[in-house]
Amino acid sequence: MPTMKDIAKLAGVSTSTVSHVINKTRFVSDEIAEKVNAAAKQLNYAPSALARSLKMNRTKTIGMLVTTSTNPFFGEVVKGVERSCYHQGYNLILCNTEGDSERMRASIDTLLQKRVDGLMLMCTTLEGEHLDEFERYPDIPVVVMDWGPMVNGSDKILDNSFRGGYMATQHLIDCGHQRIGCITGPLNQHQAKSRYEGYQKALSDAGLQQHPEWVVESNFECEGGFAAMNQLMEGDSLPSALFVSNDMMAMGAINAAAELQISVPEQISIIGYDDIRIAQFMTPSLTTIHQPKYRLGKAAVEALLAKLQNPESAPQIIQLEPTLIERKSVKVLR
Template sequence: MATMKDIARVAGVSTSTVSHVINKSRYVSEEISERVNKAANELNYAPSALARSLKMNRTKTIGMLVTTSTNPFFGEVVKGVERSCYQKGYNLILCNTEGDNERMQASISTLLQKRVDGVILMCSTLEGKRIDIFERYPDIPVVVMDWGPMLFTSDKIQDNSLRGGYMAAQYLIESGHKEIGCITGPLIRHQAQMRYEGYKRALNEAGIDINPNWIVEADFECDGGYEAFNAMNAKGTLPSAIFACNDMMAMGAINAANESGVNIPQDVSIIGYDDIHISKFMTPSLTTIHQPKYRLGKAAVDTLLQKLEEKSSEAIVVQLEPTLVVRKSVKVLS
């Protein structure tokens, strides 16, 4: 493999001059630059990314850890991260934790040993876990997404789940509904708790009683929504509307309703949360709360790179606001 010394010998210049031409770090005359580039082409020279990373103390690589899920939400966020990395000239190493704390710790250790410039965590099933290894790498910035209170120093990107849950229930109330149930996510998780709190706040402000038979905790997956609807249905009369705290559970609930002969939205209205891409292609198309997934991913990368440039130790919290997307799954009562 050709080196800069080989190029210098063929071009008849110093190694430092070759370095300045290759790295464009200093002005070199057009005639000499042409000789150097010609020699590099003849020798099939390829710059060493490893050597450059050691010299610059940057690998231009970001590591990201994601929890396994059938929910396309995660893939849509990763797409935003990956595109932003590409636009900024960074590579992305993606690791799957499968909801396992030991696997997450091992993946983080591997990423840090590979000298990634920063780490993005989107492993909400593991929120509340202490990650001591970051304390040994204080110069590597960490950004977390979709996570509750943190037990380690990091920046945070989140959607305003309290506001989103409030908006979902408020829309059902404005549509004339007074019997409103909720299929929550796992309430040990911060985002699930916040969406449920927003739902309760909207009902309390409207003076609407919360029927405990219409509150079912599920798991943010389709199966959970399916089972939650059936559990609610088995308790007796269904509410006129249900807030499913993500689109996957809303899809499962709609499937269970169809099997039970319950028409959506004629008999029961359903609103979801996330606005995943397939939600508009369901039957009926899903009214939902839009979470800006691409912007979440972009904000994570931008925040990480900002930390790298500024070398600031102050934690940054970026909160993106949800919006309502009205489609066909909610009936407006007269």
Template sequence: MATMKDIAKLAGVSTSTVSHVINKTRFVSEEISERVNSAAKELNYYAPSALARSLKVKRTRTIGMLVTTSTNPFFGEVVKGVERSCYQQNYNLILCNTEGDNQRMKASIDTLLQKRVDGLLLMCSTLEGESIAGLERCPDIPIVVMDWGPMSFACDKIQDNSYRGGYMAAKHLIESGHKDIGCITGPLSKHQAEYRFNGFKTALLENDIPLNQNWIIESDFECKGGYESFTKLQERGALPSAIFVCNDMMAMGVINAANEAGIRIPEDLSIIGYDDIHIAQYMTPALTTIHQPKYRLGQAAVNTLLQRLEKEIVEPTVVQLEPTLMTRKSVKIL
């Protein structure tokens, strides 16, 4: 039976190079990879199965990720960053959709642990702060939580600076000349929504602009929630000149409702969103928004998990990514 040493001799490379090509553990040029694979084929070499290798090194080179279902493309853009980073690091990704259901999440965790994943990425804000059944059985498995609040178990965390983002959104409206400013928040029981709203309030306070409670609506981060929130604002009487809508999906709903009511954006009402999802730049008008580095959030989560696996970090760590302002066409300068 042929060995890697035989392949190395026939291909004119080192045994370690053969190992990297066959096991895909390091980049090797296309020309050398072709020579190695041709030699392996000529010698009828059969690579050991991934399962056999994983039993030997106690690694499956597989990461599990749990994500909440949402119509918001924000999640898909984060997953893209995770998937690409896994590919570049020669890791496999198993993606589980929790549908926002606690029981389904627990069942997914059991499945991933049975698959012997090397680590877990959690992006399920519906379970913010909860103790998750199943994880206590594997205290040594590294976990990275992505963009939600404090957890009841030890883990690393990747997050957007939501307070800073909310502050920047309000500051931009103020610097554009607006003083009558409203806010449609996400669910304030969630840390992201709370921090964005707190940043918004700080900017108003610093500029001596009163917070009008009639112009504050708590919503749900979904398009329909934005649509219904704008309807509620209209029912309360006179509208503000500008609204900070705490994510782009709700902003889409607001713009739709305003259009149906004959209210022009930005001529009659200015809107600033949050997230900078890909379609924000193609809305009418193109949406001014706070950019969350979604792709980098996914990359940072994978890199942190791999650092934990290699014991390059020991204590629980928080990686915070900073938002930026994307100025487009939905805010009028007064």
């Protein structure tokens, strides 16, 4: 396997000059750089990533922990993370926690032992947990992407879930609906609770009565939306519209309504949350609240790299704002 010494000999320069050309650590004239690069190509030289990481104290690798879910929302966020890492010259190691705190801790240990330069956490079912593991690695920057455990001193990327919940409910009100129900996510999770509180505030501001029998707590998955819709159908009365706290549950709710021969939006209107890609291809296409998923991933990478450049900087909170996407699942009442 060729070394820098071999390149130096072939190019007729010093080993340190070869190092400066390959690692771009000091200016070298174009003529000499050309000689070195030609020699490296002739010898099929490949620089050692391990050697470089030991010398630079950087591995150019970022670790990310995410809860496994059928929800494509997470896949779309990871796509933003991966593409941003690629453009910045970083590699990404992705670990699934499966919603298990022990597995998450084991994954964190593994990533830290592999000397990743930083970590991103997006672990829904472990939200709010405190992690002592990071106290052993105080120099490793951490970015928490809203759905994540508590890490002191970490940067946080948040979506304004309260505003999104308010916006979704207000749209139903603007379309003439007054009898509005809600399928929430698990209310022990920050985003589910915030979206539900946004729904409550919009009803309150409009002077509309809240009906507890039209509120069902579920699990952010299709099956949960399906079961929640069936539960609502068993009640004495139905709302004219539903705010469903994510698109996956909205898909399940629409499927349950179809099986019960309840027409959406003619008999019940539905608005979702997230704007996953498949939402536009549902029948009817889903009116929803758009989360900037790609930007969420990109912002997390940028925050982490900024922390690597300036480790002493104060923790920052970056909040991304939701927007309304109107499609065909909400009926305008005349």
